[in-house]
Amino acid sequence: MIIKRTLRTLILLLVLYISATPAFSQSYQKVVAKAGDGIYVLLRRHGLNPNDHLQAFKELNEKNIGEGNSLYAGRTYLLPATNSAAAKATPATSSTSPSVLKVPLFGPKYERVEIINRQLAGAVFYLVAGHSGPDPGAVGKYGPHMLSEDEYAYDVTIRLARRLMERGATVYMIIQDPDDGIRDDNILKMDKDEVSYFGKPVPYDHKLRLRQRVADINRLALQHKGAYQRMLSVHIDSRSKGQNIDVFFYHHENSAAGLALAQRIHQVFDTKYNRHQPNREYFGSVTPRSSLYVVKYSHPPTVFVELGNIKNDKDQRRFVIPNNRQALANWITEGIINDYKASK
Known part of the structure; x- marks a missing residue:
């Protein structure tokens, strides 16, 4: 006993x-x-x-x-445990989410993101900067400097991501450069270290690159069934040096939602040009172009944006000047907000 x-x-x-x-x-x-x-x-x-x-x-x-x-x-x-407090943090789309987020991808100067309002709470965006990795995309000359499409498209895209997050949206940067962040330089250094959202190298082969990013988008989209989801792919065109073009937009011919988003962003650009450059007509367009791979195969409604001609002197100022890159991101954000309000 x-x-x-x-x-x-x-x-x-x-x-x-x-x-x-x-x-x-x-x-x-x-x-x-x-x-x-x-x-x-x-x-x-x-x-x-x-x-x-x-x-x-x-x-x-x-x-x-x-x-x-x-x-x-x-x-x-x-590797950190997946049951850590950080992994359980409330998503930015929740009404109880924090008013300030820290996003290292935006770089030290911009990583602190204040939630201004909840206009886009519940909306999900997939943002793709064109080309990247081994493919610089279109290349132009600016004085003694070379400009590459992927660097400038990326900077506008990541600025757009930050603007959307400030309004409570869930945002996925499908192409990421862990070293660049948002940059306030006129000349953006060319590099090849961008990776996919899931950290894989960007393939050298053109088709494989497109398949990778579309697969990532569609994989993520499955997690947000029933939500307002949109994809934007940002590019800079290459034409003859003397051809000055405005920002224009492509969408899938059978996507009413893609068309609506493109038209609302286009409308904002038209209004802004009339206000800031009243003596100059805005010639940007909205056009169906279903043959583009990311437009054709991405599940969320998609808008393909062309910011200008990288070889034209006037167009170059549109994205070489940091404040202009921010303006592009701001105007696209305004069009997105209008579209989201209309969808509700």
Whole structure:
């Protein structure tokens, strides 16, 4: 009897000890970094959103992180647990979401995003900057400098992402450059380090590139069935140097929603041109073009935007000047807000 009583006491003490002990012994998945990996790429490769897990990763691996969040090829790193507080954070579309978000992808100067209002709460956007990775897209010359389509399209696109998030939208940057962020330079340095949303390298082959981004969009879209979802693909055209063109828009010929969004953005541009350049008619157009791969195969209604002619001097000023890039993002945002209101 004494032995049994003693045994029960020992078991009770053991249970109390276990329940009172903090769970510091949590095990973390170990992964090995590849050549050229940064934190963003590594996290996305393993299905983790850097916006949620960047800080936790740094804390777990602080002794093995190089300059500029670079990683050492061949070294082992710990991945943050997916049940962390960051992973459970309230989405930005919720009415109880925080009024300030931190988005490292926007760069140190712009990563703090204040939620101005909830005009776009419940709306989901997929934003694609044209070309990227090994493909710079259209190239033009600006004085002694070379301008590449992918860099300027990316800067307008990421500015657009920030504007939409400020209004409570859920936004996916389908092409991401973890090093660039939003840039306020006239001349944007050309690089090839952009990756897909899920952290995969951008393929060299043109068709594979398009298939990758469309697959990512459609995969994400499945998570938001029933929501207002739209996709915008941002590009800069290349024509003869003397041809000055305005911003114009393509949509799928069978997509009423895509047409409506394109028309509402177009209407904003027409109004802005009349206000800011009253002596100059706006010639931008809305045209069906279903043969474009991302327009044809993306499940959400899609608008394909061309910002101008990268070889024309006047058009170059439209996107070389940072304030003009911001204006483009602002005007597109205004058209999107009008479309979302109309859809409700």
